[in-house]
Amino acid sequence: MLSALEVFTTVVVGVMVGVEFAVAFVMNRILGALPDDASQTGHSHGGRMLGAIMPVWYIASLVLAGIWAVAGRHHHGTGLVVTAAALLILSVIMSVLLLVPINNRNKAWTPGNRPADWKEQLNRWNRWHYARVAVIIAAFASLVAALV
Template identity: 80%
Template sequence: MLNALEVVTTVVVGVMVGVEFAVAFVMNPILNALPEDSRQLGHAHGGRMLGAVMPVWYIGSLVLVAIWAAVGWHHGTGLVVTAGALLILSVVMSILLLVPINNRNKTWTPENRPEDWKEQTQRWLRWHYVRLAVIGAAFALLATALV
C-alpha cells in the first residue's frame, strides 16, 4: 500500500510540475507572440481555466505528501516532509503573490484592461518561475525518497 501511495504521489506532483513548466516555457511564449488583444484574451482565458484546476491539484498534492509522511513515518520521511514544506511554501506563494494577479487578469478584456496589464502579467510570470523552482525541488525530493 505504501509503495502505491509513494508512486501515485510522485506522479501527481511530477505531472503538476510538468504542467507548470509548460505554462512558463511553452504557453507564455506562445501567448506573448500574439497581437496584444489576442495575447491578453489568451492570458485571461488561461487564468480562468487553470485558476479553477490548479488549486485542487496543489492542495491534493500536499494532502498526498502529508499522507505519505504520516503512513511512512517509521521508514524515515525527512525528504518527504521537506517536500511537503516546499509544497506548503508554493501554496502560500500562490495565495499571496500569484492568485491576486490572476484574479484581476482573468476578468480583463481589451476594453477594460488596465494600462499596466503587461507589467502585471510579467510580474505573475516572475513569481511563477520562483514557484516552479519550489515545486520542482519538491518533486526531486519525492523522486529521491521513492528510490
C-alpha cells in the same frame, strides 16, 4: 499499500510540475508572441481555466505528501517527504499571496477593460511563477529521491 501511495503521489506532483513548467516556458511564450488583444485574451482564458483546477491540484499534492510522510514515518526517506511537503506548503503560500491576486484581476480583463499596466502585471506574475516552478520542482525531486 505504502508503495502505491508513494508512486501515486510522485506521479500527481510530477504531472503538476509538468503543467506549470509548460505554462512558464511554453504557453506564456506562445501567448506573448501574439498581438496584444489576442495575447491578453489568451492569458485571461488561461487564468480562468487553470485558476479553477490548479488550486485543487496543489492542495491534493500537499495532502498526498502529508499522508505519505505520516504513513511512512518509520521508513527510509521520510525526511525528504517532509521536505517536499514543506516546499508544497511554500508553493501554496506563494500562490495565495503573490500569484492569485494578479490572476484574479487578469481573468476578468478584456481588450476593452484591461488596465494600462496589464503587461507589467503579467510580467510580475511570470516572475513569481518561475520561482514557484522552482519550488515545486524541488518538491518533486525530493519525492523522487525518497523513492530510491
